[in-house]
Amino acid sequence: MKREGLILILSAPSGAGKTSLCRELFKSFPDMKESVSYTTRLPRAGEIEGEAYHFVSHEVFEKMVEEDAFAEWALVHGNMYGTALHTLEEARKNGIDIVLDIDCQGALKLKEQFEGGIYVFIMPPSMTELRRRLENRSSDAQEVIERRIVRAADEMREARWYDYIIINDDFEVASRELSAIVIAYRRKTFRMMEKVGKLFDM
Numbered sequence: 001m002k003r004e005g006l007i008l009i010l011s012a013p014s015g016a017g018k019t020s021l022c023r024e025l026f027k028s029f030p031d032m033k034e035s036v037s038y039t040t041r042l043p044r045a046g047e048i049e050g051e052a053y054h055f056v057s058h059e060v061f062e063k064m065v066e067e068d069a070f071a072e073w074a075l076v077h078g079n080m081y082g083t084a085l086h087t088l089e090e091a092r093k094n095g096i097d098i099v100l101d102i103d104c105q106g107a108l109k110l111k112e113q114f115e116g117g118i119y120v121f122i123m124p125p126s127m128t129e130l131r132r133r134l135e136n137r138s139s140d141a142q143e144v145i146e147r148r149i150v151r152a153a154d155e156m157r158e159a160r161w162y163d164y165i166i167i168n169d170d171f172e173v174a175s176r177e178l179s180a181i182v183i184a185y186r187r188k189t190f191r192m193m194e195k196v197g198k199l200f201d202m
């Protein structure tokens with residue numbers, strides 16, 4: 001029987017470095033796929049439909065909610081975001097390891113409904129450093145930064161129910177730790193038996 005794909009769920013407060021860690025993860029594991037969420041948020045400059053997100057209207061999103069098309073969805077920073085059930089089912093069925101970059105509310109909904117995901121929470125080393133990183137990004141207005149910091153404090157409390165916590169102080173270290181989690185999972189016996197069976201005819 002073909003093995004099922006891994007579902008890796010990553011959450012982090014804005015500014016913790018999740019996007020960069022994700023990028024590095026895909027470099028190390030090019031066979032992993034990023035789950036493309038649906039959102040009602042407008043595309044930012046350079047974001048391509050179907051790559052960053054599936055950008056949809058409120059009407060389309062609400063219709064998908066009514067039709068139970070989402071494995072999870074949440075309201076984040078005033079916009080709706082959701083992971084389609086079919087995205088997870090296809091990846092699982094085809095043995096593809098998929099990465100979900102979703103907020104804590106969505107991650108909790110998934111954890112309550114699905115077995116087998118790996119939940120990783122990425123943290124900044126301190127609130128001071130988080131503020132410094134958000135201010136250095138300079139793309140956001142001061143009031144947006146303040147809102148993100150308040151929200152980050154709440155999100156940090158959610159870390160307790162995740163399977164793993166990575167503190168992103170030194171990027172190289174954090175990146176290695178994330179890779180280690182993926183490698184450890186990939187070496188679990190049930191993941192190895194298909195290969196072992198072929199190698200040793202057992």
Ligand code: 5GP
Binds near residue numbers: 014
């Ligand atoms: P952004 O708009 O900056 O791309 O994402 C804002 C937040 O929405 C991030 O924290 C991201 O993790 C979260 N997010 C993105 N896609 C999904 C999704 O499908 N479900 C949930 N629950 N959150 C999402």
